[in-house]
Amino acid sequence: MLKEISSYAERLKVELLDFMEEYIYPAEKEVEEYLENPENRWTIPPIIEELKQKAKSQGLWNLFYADDNYGKGLTNYEYAYLCEIMGRSLIAPEIFNCNAPDTGNMEVLIKYGNEEQKQEWLTPLLEGEIRSIFSMTEPTIASSDATNIQTEIIRVGNEYVINGKKWWSTGAIDPRCKIAIVMGKTDPSAEPHKQQSMILVPMDTPGIEIKRPLKVFGYDHAPTGHAEVHYNNVRVPISNLLLGEGRGFEIAQGRLGPGRIHHAMRGIGQAERALDLLIDRAEEREAFGSKLIDKDVIRVQIAESRLEIEQARLLTLSTAHKIDQYGAKAARKEIAMIKIAVPRVALNVIDRAIEVHGGGGVSQDFPLAEHYAHARTLRIVDGPDQVHIRDIAKLEIRERRKNKSIKL
Template identity: 60%
Template sequence: MDFHLTEKQAHFRDRVRHFMNAHVRPRMADYDREAAAEPRWKVLSVIEDLKTKAKAEGLWNLFMPPSSGHNHVDDSFPFEGVQLTNLEYALCAEEMGRIHWAPEVFNCSAPDTGNMEVLHRYGTREQKDAWLAPLMRGEIRSAFLMTEPDVASSDATNIETEIRRDGDHYVINGRKWWSSGAGDPRCAITILMGKTDFGADRYRQQSMILMPLDLPGVTVERTLSVYGYDHAPHGHAEIILKDVRVPVDNMLLGEGRGFEIAQGRLGPGRIHHCMRTIGVAEEALEAMSKRLLSRTAFGKRIADQSVWEERLANARIDIEMTRLLCLKAADMMDNAGNKIAQNEIAMIKVQAPTMALRVLDDAIQAHGGAGISGDFHLAFDWANIRTLRFADGPDEVHRRAIAKAELKRYAAPSPARPA
């Protein structure tokens, strides 16, 4: 097993790292001032300036995968990404994850990344021209509408939003929430999961359709807070859908294929979250170490108190183990496919946020009262990472899948029936 980075892996990781340190980090105070000013829901000039620089340096749409025949209609679409593998992108995403708003600078932020991959894999050429191209140019934003407030959405077969065929249109009725990205004023298109056939097999009832956010009958009822943070200007919304008419050409892949698309979307999306989460943990460990070295209590540096030595050591061990699991999962996705790597994806999806929350909690403790204030980003990062134990499937669902796979390995074969 070779742990050395290839020339390409190191090249892109180092370029992203340099860009983060040279351009993004110096603008953190500018971002905070602009984001805090009214109106809350707006396009931030700080990000737009940095997007221009990133695009000029070729650090743009890094997540877009190499063309590999997944595109069901047309593999010739000239998308603008640099076609990094999951493993190559993992190293870049960790660097981006150190500052929560940085991925958008590289046009690599959720939910746009997942939505662009869906359009790339499953969209028609007309759908790509209409929505994928402007998304890849960074001109618009998108949202993903799957979760619903009235059902346990950890089981996606429970969703109740109706997508009913009516001539040349589908009519959509339902209610969605945690519609990530819908608060952004540039959000122009959503990918919505609903049911086209309530009587079909439970995994063939669902479909995914492209729904513009400005259609009649679409009401953004409210934006939701996360531990008191509104997450502006990105935002998570609760949306009411009342007789929303969408052209039939907006259906993705075909009726009843929503679960198929979801699996293609959520696999890469889950690992993207985990990659960025490792960067958050590294940032928290650095902040914790610097704080402990700069403060004294009871006659010596806090860093020299044995309890903190133990916490620092555990943080470094946990980060290194989590990174290796993440890279293993990414490598398996590249070489064996998402389906073969599903157990590793589930494991890293549980491990990464759990690990980062422990490191963040210790970093907050090291900062004392300052750690829970807004003077540092630790409290915000904790609230943000805590949501990942729900996003793209709650921990319990992934642990159940891991356990079932483990039990399957040791289950006794069924006895042969007598002739």
């Protein structure tokens, strides 16, 4: 039997479900229509800020962080149930201040920031007043191997001077985005995992150039967007460095572990919503003499979807539980597994739902096409599948070798 969640987490779950029905799903169209007006394209739909205030006043806020001081003291296991619900809508995570990359950036500031950095950047992020970016990936190198990173962070007197080109900096175009966490090299002559550092760069620092918004299968994801950002002789005080020179890799590892599990949790929600839409559509339509819902081929798709979702959810929950028990490092094989398994399932289920919707499925009239595009990126963001497959195999072989030597 599955471990139970606390009555507090259970109550939050019910409240979240109600909030989704009452406010989030109805707001999706309003957000879309607002953003379709070219004058509004890179501005914030007022309904988003209104709903943020409402969610905050109801205590549905910062649920992601497993600490009473900053979050709500939920375990990862409990948060898995809640994050899944938020994942059902692409606009929801931000409304509960639980969206990437801000959650990861807040975790970095909580874990590695000093008091001044926390005061200046963490507090407004926790309040949902500003937004942030994580600027690691670069266009000219294979960034899934972070040792390749080329951006320079060079100390000159009491400042660091940053030069480099980044892309896929999610959130950079958002007018509320005020701070970047930039990864670069402070010492290219150090050993490979000690060359990188992370530094806080206010977005209004001279030399930051937003070159262009990138599109995902044609979606620009306005008003947050994903940008190519150039750092041209950007100067910040040395006090902006996080943790210390050469500690960037350590921070990246600490940041990406929790982020990956959150992506997986939301992916389950995407699959659940797609299955709901699939069934509802099949109930409505009739073709070749019977309702779609009565056709065996559709029923097989429904059953296969349920099977896949439950397997992915169980793996996600057991991973969350292992993180709670032993920490993210001990659960790294499981984290890698859900990072691969969940997007696959989400894509399968969304694809089936698209098919059952016919032409409507790929249109803007249903959320499926956008969810599909989003789920496809999950196989790349925070480490492509191939990199996680490599890690799983490595850990599996290591365990086998260890066990064998014990038996012999």
